[in-house]
Amino acid sequence: MTSRILLGLTLGVAWGLFFGEYGAWVGWIGDAFVGLLQMAILPYVAISLTSNIGRLSSEQCGRVAWVAVSLLLLLWAVGGMVLVVMSLCFPPWDAGSFFSTSLVEEPVTTDWLELFIPSNLFWSLTNNLVPAVVLFSVGLGVALISVPNKELLIETLDVLVLALGRLNNMVLRLAPLGMFGIAGHTAGTLSLEKFELLQGYLLVYALASVLITFWVLPAMVAASTPFSHREILRESRDVLITAFALGNTFIVLPMIAEAGRRLMTRHGVYDKSVVHAPSEAVQFAYPFPDIGRIVGLVFIPFAAWFYGSRIDPTSLPELIGTGFFSAFAKPVISIPLLLQLAELPSDIFNLYLASGVVASRFGDLMKTMHLLVFSLLAICCLSGTLRMNYLRLGRAAAVTAVLFLVTVMSMRSFLEYSFEDSYDRGRLIVDRQLLGEPAEAVVVEDAGPNPEPRQPGEDRMARILRRGVIRVGVDPHRLPFAYQNQDGDLVGYDIDMAHQLAHDLGVSIEFVLFPASELIEWLEDDRFDVAMGALEATVERAALLPEMNPYMELxxxxxxxxxxxxxxxxxxxxxxxxxxxxxxxxxxxxxxxxxxxxxxxxxxxxxxxxxxxxxxxxxxxxxxxxxxxxxxxxxxxxxxxxxxxxxxxxxxxxxxxxxxxxxxxxxxxxxxxCYFVPERSQFRHFINTWLNLKRRNGAAEQLYDYWILGKLHKDEQPRWCVVRDVLHWIE
CATH class of the missing domain: 3.40.190.10 (Periplasmic binding protein-like II)
Structure with a gap:
């Protein structure tokens, strides 16, 4: 199976690179395969947990619960230590950040009752609320323990479990085809540019995943059970590849249980009188936070490093506690919450989502090994075959310490060197250039009244068109609306808007620099036609100047x-x-x-x-x-x-x-x-209407993204592919 899965992956990647976006339609094959796998998994978990717990005695049930809780705490502690160590990969540096909508958004919340309480079992099943389904199954299984004549029901449930397992195995035979569809779609549509600024997070998370999956967790088991490190990796090979390729651990739960069953049977550990099947341990542990989800919180120290911020030490206890409990929910819930608690811009969450197609697969690697290790340790504890080899454990601990030390030092050095170059400081506010096409413009300092007074009865608009020049007053100290960049050029949101206004009127610009505190006096002296540049509407301005429509609310x-x-x-x-x-x-x-x-x-x-x-x-x-x-x-x-x-x-x-x-x-x-003008006129009406047009055609939003949010404006380029960029069969 492994060779066929790898063949499907290889062919899928080749398909995606050759056809690019034109071959993305094969994604439906992968979607169909994932859907077929999902159809039997949740019923399999619910029925299997109920039957396996129900067959136990009260004494056995209490022992199983104690062992399960102890092992989960141990694995969570390992994940927490890895999270702390890998956070050291990010070297300190100073940087600011553009405005973030996190300052005005409501915090993301999750409905914990809906997630964990199966008030409507069918709703929980329909919406894949695994914790709620597991709680119902565990409760029903515990209730069955003391029910007389339960054997008849348990035998029926065993038959259903067997049938669902066989159905899942039938679907798994299609894995090579499913892998082809998933890999083909991903390779054809994935843009590496999205991950340019996320390289620090992806590298740290991927390295942590590799160390945990292939060394830390197998070494723990090898030091305390009859299973060798090599055996664990060999038996988990197929399920690790499948979970990584699918990006979904849930649908490989039967494969994880089967890998554990093979190991236990080979060493004589498997004992139905103690625990009916390793699948029970896997299913019990699945809804709880796993090492992959805990280590995934390294995105928070990455975000702090990315923005050159420092997480307040006094907030660490709250952050760690919230991080642990939020790990019960999906990262789409927990990450925005933790970003807010750490007082970091939440806009980086969009980059986190973009990285999910890669990062989530490394998370699935860790979760798959987490579940396998939990089941192996649980069965060995319950069967009395857990034997701690302190010499082997000490050797494994020493190797682990060296591996993490080398990893942290190497990543820290790499990021100090590479991020300085890849993080383009020209994108920061002081180096920004105008986004739109500039009109002909000059800057006038210490300007007097307009050198060409209006003729009797002449509207301000008429004089602007007659002169071919519009005078725009700006306060040049209002980042990011109107200021001088390091080249001495006048730039900013409102400066870009002024150039758009000049283009639309077909005139040139005279920028008049003035102090905002003297706005009304300079307008009354006819020193400029319109004042722009982050000028707030105040009571005094509302009383003495004509009404203008606000163009932005800060x-x-x-x-x-x-x-x-x-x-x-x-x-x-x-x-x-x-x-x-x-x-x-x-x-x-x-x-x-x-x-x-x-x-x-x-x-x-x-x-x-x-x-x-x-x-x-x-x-x-x-x-x-x-x-x-x-x-x-x-x-x-x-x-x-x-x-x-x-x-x-x-x-x-x-x-x-x-x-x-x-x-x-x-x-x-x-x-x-607001933009302010001296008097009620046709020109005032024109400015209000013109602002409305710029909002409607998207120009105002485009400038807002560029100047306020700090987004770079780039034309979307098609994904590179052989068929277009090498063979030139398609233009």
């Missing part, structure tokens, strides 16, 4: 030194930290929304009003600055923290990675951004 937040992030995790925690201590100096930008609130006296609202509600406002002293850079260059003299928005603050941390963006729980204010 999330109010604070920028704080990294070591003080914990103080600002919630308004309650901040209030406790300030009580009885010196006042907190908060820097605010002149002319902005935070600056204006200092002149108001209200406890309403979710922003500064919430600070008053929590009793924080009396402990705050505000410092007004013209530029956020004044805060970063001279903190704490110009303020201990900066009141800004999450979107702007995240961009600044790219230049100053020793700072972090925090949005305290309970601080939920928003800051609307």
């Amino acid at each position: 999330t109010s937040a604070f920028v704080v030194p990294d070591h003080r992030r914990r103080e600002f995790e919630s308004l309650g925690a901040l209030a406790d930290a300030l009580r009885g201590g010196p006042p907190l100096t908060v820097a605010v930008l002149a002319g902005g929304l935070a600056s204006e609130t200092r002149r108001t006296d209200t406890s309403l609202g979710w922003g500064w009003g919430a600070l008053k509600d929590y009793g924080i406002a009396p402990h705050i002293e505000r410092v007004e600055l013209d530029s956020a850079r004044d805060f970063f260059e001279s903190a704490p003299e110009n303020g201990e923290v900066l009141a800004t928005t999450a979107e702007e603050g995240a961009a600044w941390t790219l230049e100053y990675p020793e700072f972090a963006v925090v949005k305290p729980e309970g601080f939920n204010a928003k800051s609307p951004l």
Whole structure:
């Protein structure tokens, strides 16, 4: 079987490389094979567990439970130690990160009752809720222990188990064909570019998987049972290959049990009077967290390293505890939750999902060996054949320590060398260029009124078209909306929008640099036609300037030194930290929304009003600055923290990675951004309509992804394949 499976895999990879996306249709063959395997597995688990537990006596049941729990704790401890050791592979370095939607999203939750409580068994079976089905089966089996005449039911269940096992074996004969379909689709559609930035995680996780699967777990068994290391690997070869290729451990449970049965029978360990079959141990352990899922949490220290962040040591107990319990759920639930607890941008979760086609297979390798080792150790404990060979165990421990030491040092050195080159710092905010096609533009400093005054009755739009020039006022200190990059060019979200506006009007641009605190005066002096660049709508601007439609809504937040992030995790925690201590100096930008609130006296609202509600406002002293850079260059003299928005603050941390963006729980204010014009006119109506058009045609979203989220704009290239790129049979 092994040779045929390998042949199917090889042919599938060759098919995918030759035809690429054009041959992806063979994926339905793999999907059909997986579906056929799945149809019998969950009923097999439920019926087998019920019959195997039901045939035990009360004494045997208690002994089995004690052994199972002890072994699970042992294997979890091994997984935890490997997780800690492999986390050391990531060398420390400083970097900031773009804005992440994790600051405004609700945390991901899971319904633990639905996952573990089979209130409706048929719902649990239909939705593959394995823990709930296992709990029902274990409960029914325990109830059967004391039922008289249970042998009749158990014999019937045994027949069903035998039939389901044979059905599964019949389907497994199609494995070579199924492997061909899966490998062909994967090789034809997988883009290696998706994993460029995930190489650190994939390499560390793959190495941990190989060490655990082929050395650590087999060595544990060989040191305490009659089975040799070589025998374990030989008998598990087929099931490991199948699980890796399918990316699904659940559907190879019968193969795992059969591999254990062969080993036990060969050494005379298998005893039906103690445990009816190794399948019972495998099925019992399956719903619980396995080593692969625990080690998979190495993605969290990888994400911290990737973003140049440091996980707060005081949060480690909560993080480890949550990580363990969340391992009962799928990674799609646990990883976003842990990213939030570690205060890391959740957008990297999208890359985690993209890596699943590769990483999940290494997880299945570990889970398959985890289940096999659990069943072997459990049967040996229950049959009295567990004998600890301390000399062999010590030798295995020494070799394990050396292997992990070499692995950690090698990976750490490799990542220090390679990641510096592969992580293109040109993608950071200070090096960014305009995304769209630039219009003809000049920058005017210390500008006076427009050199060509409007003629009597002339609308502002008419003058712009007559001159062939639009004057755009910008504050050049508002990352990532309007600022000068390292080449001295004016760039940013709003600068890109200004160039789009000029193209649509068919005119050139004169950028007028001005301080945001003097916006109204400069507009009234006719120094520019429209003001752009992260300008917030304030009460004063609403009273003195014509109404404009907001083009974006930002999330109010604070920028704080990294070591003080914990103080600002919630308004309650901040209030406790300030009580009885010196006042907190908060820097605010002149002319902005935070600056204006200092002149108001209200406890309403979710922003500064919430600070008053929590009793924080009396402990705050505000410092007004013209530029956020004044805060970063001279903190704490110009303020201990900066009141800004999450979107702007995240961009600044790219230049100053020793700072972090925090949005305290309970601080939920928003800051609307507008483009401002001096008077009600046709030009005002045009700007509002033009912004609506840019939202509808996707231009605004494209610029948001590029400037705010930090995504690179690339044209999607077809997957490389021989038939198109070598033979040129297809254009």
